[in-house]
Amino acid sequence: MSSRKPDESPIPGQNAPEPESDSDPPAGTSGNSPDEEEEDEANIDRLRRFFKEKLTFFKSTNDEEEIVKVLDDFSIDGIVKYMKENDCKNIITMAGAGISTSAGIPDFRSPGTGLYNNLAKYDLPHPQAIFELDFFKRNPKPFFELAKELYPGTFKPTICHYFIKSLEEQGVLLRHYTQNIDTLERIAGLSEDKVIEAHGTFHTGHCLKCNAKYTKEWMKVRIFRDEIPECEKCQGIVKPDIVFFGEALPSKFHKALNDFGNCDLLIILGSSLAVQPFASLIDRVKDDVPRLLINREKAGQRSGVMSMLGMDGGLEFDSKNNRRDVCWLGDCDEGCLLLADKLGWGDELRLRVATEHKKIDAEAKKDETNRGGASSASNEVS
Numbered sequence: 001m002s003s004r005k006p007d008e009s010p011i012p013g014q015n016a017p018e019p020e021s022d023s024d025p026p027a028g029t030s031g032n033s034p035d036e037e038e039e040d041e042a043n044i045d046r047l048r049r050f051f052k053e054k055l056t057f058f059k060s061t062n063d064e065e066e067i068v069k070v071l072d073d074f075s076i077d078g079i080v081k082y083m084k085e086n087d088c089k090n091i092i093t094m095a096g097a098g099i100s101t102s103a104g105i106p107d108f109r110s111p112g113t114g115l116y117n118n119l120a121k122y123d124l125p126h127p128q129a130i131f132e133l134d135f136f137k138r139n140p141k142p143f144f145e146l147a148k149e150l151y152p153g154t155f156k157p158t159i160c161h162y163f164i165k166s167l168e169e170q171g172v173l174l175r176h177y178t179q180n181i182d183t184l185e186r187i188a189g190l191s192e193d194k195v196i197e198a199h200g201t202f203h204t205g206h207c208l209k210c211n212a213k214y215t216k217e218w219m220k221v222r223i224f225r226d227e228i229p230e231c232e233k234c235q236g237i238v239k240p241d242i243v244f245f246g247e248a249l250p251s252k253f254h255k256a257l258n259d260f261g262n263c264d265l266l267i268i269l270g271s272s273l274a275v276q277p278f279a280s281l282i283d284r285v286k287d288d289v290p291r292l293l294i295n296r297e298k299a300g301q302r303s304g305v306m307s308m309l310g311m312d313g314g315l316e317f318d319s320k321n322n323r324r325d326v327c328w329l330g331d332c333d334e335g336c337l338l339l340a341d342k343l344g345w346g347d348e349l350r351l352r353v354a355t356e357h358k359k360i361d362a363e364a365k366k367d368e369t370n371r372g373g374a375s376s377a378s379n380e381v382s
């Protein structure tokens with residue numbers, strides 16, 4: 001029997017708060033405290049549905065009408081219809097590297113992108129060492145070299161980023177969770193309280209010794225001069241606040257997890273849902289909340305016996321028991337534009353992208369003219 005949601009992250013020192021209402025289907029073993037009645041109810045309900053689904057499963061008949069489908073149609077159209085009929089106002093978006101690739105940012109965590117090859121001269125013990133705290137403390141140079149190449153401000157947010165910003169402006173975005181550290185969400189104008197940077201951010205940095213805080217601009221000047229950013233107070237190394245292997249996720253991430261119980265539509269963008277605990281977030285929404293994956297390949301499906309028995313979470317677009325999951329394969333920008341078009345605000349989105357990009361270009365040009373002057377303002381468009 002499946003024990004827990006895959007909360008257990010590979011990152012030590014992490015204690016995610018208990019999920020509210022998403023315990024596994026036949027969760028008969030959970031300890032019951034008096035104030036968990038509601039959850040018990042939900043569990044019994046889930047249990048009931050579990051057996052019902054299993055019965056249809058093992059009957060191997062065409063009993064599919066037994067399963068209450070949340071969507072009429074497992075396509076973008078089905079999602080659009082659902083959004084309109086249910087007046088979705090608490091959308092959660094979850095994003096991975098795929099939403100930033102069209103901005104020119106390589107998926108640097110996966111080896112073989114070429115980025116790591118550039119770092120060969122540093123003789124890393126293994127590519128990921130560049131994001132390991134111990135290695136960083138001994139030899140921060142490779143990281144800052146990579147940081148220079150990836151530095152936020154050098155890139156423009158994509159259609160997909162502005163799509164998410166549009167959701168916020170329409171008042172229907174509950175929260176945006178991103179695995180990306182490129183701060184493109186912020187550059188696209190997403191509000192601080194709407195974005196959860198699960199793997200940290202370049203937006204700020206801290207001295208590893210005395211914890212003094214530094215801004216993105218302060219770090220940028222030094223990184224671009226090929227210096228190791230050194231604390232002005234104690235000469236410690238200043239590390240951007242991105243989450244390294246072996247570091248806990250930001251507390252903001254854990255605090256916001258209750259969002260998922262209030263979510264009425266989950267949109268997953270450009271993530272292969274391979275990194276925990278981020279990937280397990282998809283199972284935190286309620287059972288009847290549709291989940292749309294826009295990605296180049298299918299992801300987030302559970303494999304093995306557990307999924308065969310329907311006992312674990314994961315996206316179910318290939319399962320005959322699918323009630324609510326939609327997979328749209330392709331480029332994130334295209335998928336978002338298609339969705340926006342079908343929702344009736346595609347042109348508005350196109351205009352927003354054009355206007356914002358023009359602004360960023362103008363800022364960059366201004367910067368270039370003022371070159372020689374220290375920092376740049378091109379990062380802050382909003």
Ligand SMILES: [Zn+2]
Pocket residue numbers: 207208209210211212231232233234235236
């Ligand atoms: Zn310091």
